[in-house]
Amino acid sequence: MANAVQSYHHGDLRSALIEAATARLSEHGVDSLSLRKLAEDAGVSRTAPYHHFKDKSALLSAIAAKGFSDWHSAAKRIFEQEEKTPSARFREFVHEYIGYAADNPEMYELMFGRTIWQNQAATNDLKDVAFPCFQFQVTMTRYWQDKELLPNNQDALRLAQVTWGTLHGIARLLIDGIYADSGHIDEMCNCAADLFMQKRG
Template identity: 35%
Template sequence: MSDAKKTYHHGDLAVALLKAAEVELSETGIEKFSLRAVAKRAGVSHGAPAHHFGDARGLLTALAADGYKRLLSVQTAREVAAGSDPRDVLIASGLGYLDFAQANPELFRLMFNSSIPNREDARFFDIALAVFDHLVDRIQSVTQKNPYEDKDSMLDLMTSWSVVHGLAELLVSGRAERPLNLASLTDVEKEAALVSILDRANRSILV
């Protein structure tokens, strides 16, 4: 679709390019990602992505930053539904992390496993730090100690995060399928299994 057939306001075009970039990333992977393909998918000129984001790395950095914003939103929604018990909220936060990873595997890999995003970019840095600080708050609610000030609490945080992130990686890669026999489980049973894993991990470190 040519520019004559599709008109965007400045902000709308940036959003459209991010959406097109995410679809392109999901369908082709990082290795084949290109600004030209994104522009074609969005129905705009080949120069439009570069005008807004500079180059492919700039666009992927913006996409990864948007991913962190969405991750935080998914986690927060899970936490709100969990009630007021700090441990339940911590588990819910982990479930939100798993939800996001499974729903957005390529974006998840871009955010956490790729060297492509510019992690010094201000927007990327700020939202990634906000996600980490959110975990700091969740851990502090349980331990009553600020992980930034208490070494043991930070070790608790890193252990909890490691379990959640490692489980996310196993789910996204399919390596958790056989050990947990996920194909035979209902959605309710699958969630119960994931809750049990996170609960066991948190009980062992947050005494």
């Protein structure tokens, strides 16, 4: 399957494209991602990808979908560590979130950036994977509210939007190199966690 002989038909062009695109994305960014180059790298003609993806953003959606799937698993794994205190898990989640974004900036940018979300560019497949991720954020928020880590006089959805917004915003400031450098990631995470949980001097 992977080592398909070089014949008229590629064998598994769809997977090959996603794989190559993911690699190129991480290395050179979403802007330098051209369907033509990908096709050439896969040893296939310019328009071959169109038999597997409606257009460019469908390819990007597929990549992002994989990212959401992975991210969802990671979040769940942290959240469900029942041997740790809720507080510890919350802190870990914050660090993990920002860490993921900092370590995979281009992937994060793709997943949570406007490229695939604006103009209804997001595939239904993508939405099916992404929405449960968003919902999970609410689930976690409600749990942390129950544990009195987060204020429980706030609507869970709003609070989830705000807490996630914070992580998202810090991630983006870091990724885009605005006003924050990667040398102080841990400090920023701790500051954010302190702010949310009510531990104050």
